[in-house]
Amino acid sequence: MRVRFAPSPTGELHIGGLRTALFNLLFARRHCGRAILRIDDTDRERSREEHLMSILESFSWLGLTFDEGPVQGGPYGPYRQSERLALYRDVLDKLVAEGKAYPCYCSAETLEASRKEQLKAGKTPRYAGTCRHLTPEEHAEKDKAGIRPVYRLKVDREEPLVVHDLIRGKVVFQPDQLDDFVIMKSDGTPTYHLASVIDDALMKITHILRAEEHLSNTPRHVLLFEALGTTPPQFAHVPMILAKDRSKLSKRHGATSVEAFRDLGYLPEALVNYSLLLGYAPPDDREHFHWEELAKTFELDRVAKHPAVYDTDKLRWMNAYYMRTLPLERIFEEARPFLIKAGYVDRTFTSDDERSLTLRRIDAVRERVSTLLELVDGLAYFYRPIQSYDEKGVRKHFSKPDVAAHLRRAARDLTALTVWDLDSTERVFRQTIEDLGISGGALIHPTRLAISGRTVGPGLFDIMVLLGKDETIKRMVEAADWIEAHSSGERHISVEDDAPSSS
C-alpha cells in the first residue's frame, strides 16, 4: 500500500493541503503502507524554490515526516518532477509511436474561440480533433514553420467511465464529456495530468487521496493509466475547506497557510489536531489527540463528503489547550523566537537563572492565553516598565481615598522581608490588610494594577515573586506617586464600590 502527497511549490503549504497530507499519512499508517512526498513542479513559471523550502520547513515544524521524498530519498526517486523530465519525454515518445498521442499545432486563439463558442451553445468545450489526422508531410511543414506543438492524448472512449471513489462512491462520467486533452506543453514539459499519472504508476502508488477539485480530472487520469497499460490506483477525493462565508478560503480571509498560522502564534500540535477535526469524525467523542493515535482507527468512510468551514475560534480553543498542557520546555521552545523578537530575552541566555525565571513566568501566564502572541503580551510587564495603567482599573481601583497610602504601607511592610517567596509575601501582605482593617480586594486589586498595569493575570503573589522584590516595591511606590499626581483637582468620581470598604 503506497500513497503520496504531491504539492506544487507555487505557494506556502495551504491549510487544506495540510489536511490532505494528514489524511495520506493517516491512511498509510493505518494500513502499514508508505507515504511519499512528491513535488509536482512542472509549472516552470509559477514554481519557486523558496516555496519548496517553505513547504518542507512547514512539514518539519509540524513534525510530519514521509517515508520517501525529496529530502530523505527512496527507491523510486527522484521525487521532484523537474528532475524527471526525460522520463516523461520517453513515455510521450512511446505513446506517439503507439499512435495513442499526437502533436497539435492549433493556436491558442483558435482554441479559445472554439471553446467560447461551445460554452455559449451550452456544451462542454471539447477539442475538435483538427490535428488528429495531419499527415507526416503536414507535420514537417508545421515544424519547419517553427510552430512548437503540444501533444494530445487520443481519446476514443465510447462507454461511460466509472470511478469508484472510496469516499464518494460510484461516480459516472459520460464519454461526450471527454476530449483529446493536452499531455505535453509546447515547451516540452508535461502537463500535470501526464506527469502525475506517470509518476503514480512508476512510484507504484496504490491509493490517491487528494482534494475534491481533482474529481473532475479523474477520468482523464484513468484514461492515461490505461494508455500506459497500467491499472489505475484507487481514488478518494477529500472535501474542501471553506472560509466562514462559505466561499473558497483565500488570502482575504486572513491566514490560510501553515506559515501564516505559525506567525500568529499557533502551535503545530493544535494546527494538526484541529485539521483532523475538519471533515473527519473520530469514532469516539475525544477531540484532543496526536495524529498517530488517530491513525490506529482511521477509516475513509468516516471522511465527510461535504466541505467544512474553517473556524478560527475553535482553532484558538484548541491552541489554548495545548498552550497549557504541553511540556513547559516545548512551549518555551516555540515561544522563544517571539520573545527574542519582542526583545524580552537574548538569543543566548546570560545565566541559567534567567532562563529558569523566564520558564516560570511563561508557566504562570500560559494557562490564561490562547496563542504565543498573547503569551508574549501577557509577559510584557515582567520585561518592560509599565507603560500605562489599565483605564478601567484606574477608575475602579486607584480612585479610592487612601489607596496611595495603603500601597506605600504595603510596600514598606514588604521591604522588611528577607525571604521573597509565595508564602512570605502573602503572609506579610495579609497582615498589612488586617492592620489596615480593609478587605483583601481593597489592597489586592490596586497592587495588581500597580505592579502589572493590568487587572487580569496570574495570582498576585505569583506576579510578585516572578517580578522580584525590588521591582515590586518600586512599582508600588511609583503607583502611589502616580495616584497622588493624578488625584489633585476635581476628583469626585464616585466609584461603584463593590468591595466592602474600610471600617
Added chain:
RNA sequence: GGCCCGUUGGUGAAGUGGCUUAACACACCGCCCUUUCACGGCGGCAUUCAGGGGUUCGAAUCCCCUACGGGUCACCA
C-alpha cells in the same frame, strides 16, 4: 451553460429504517468556583435534519424533483 459533488443548529459534527422527545465539541448566554483573568463544574441554546413529493406500520436515514452551495471544463496544479 454542460458535467460532477454536496446540503443535520452560528461553526465542526454524531447519526447508515424503529434505542433520537437529534450525541459531543467550539462559540454564545446564565450560575458556581476564584483577590482578577483563565481553567474547571453545572445549566440553557435545532419541536427538527434545505424545500416538496413518494416508498414504508415507521425516514434525518431509501427513491424522485426543486432550490441553494461548491468543484471542473487551461500549454495551473
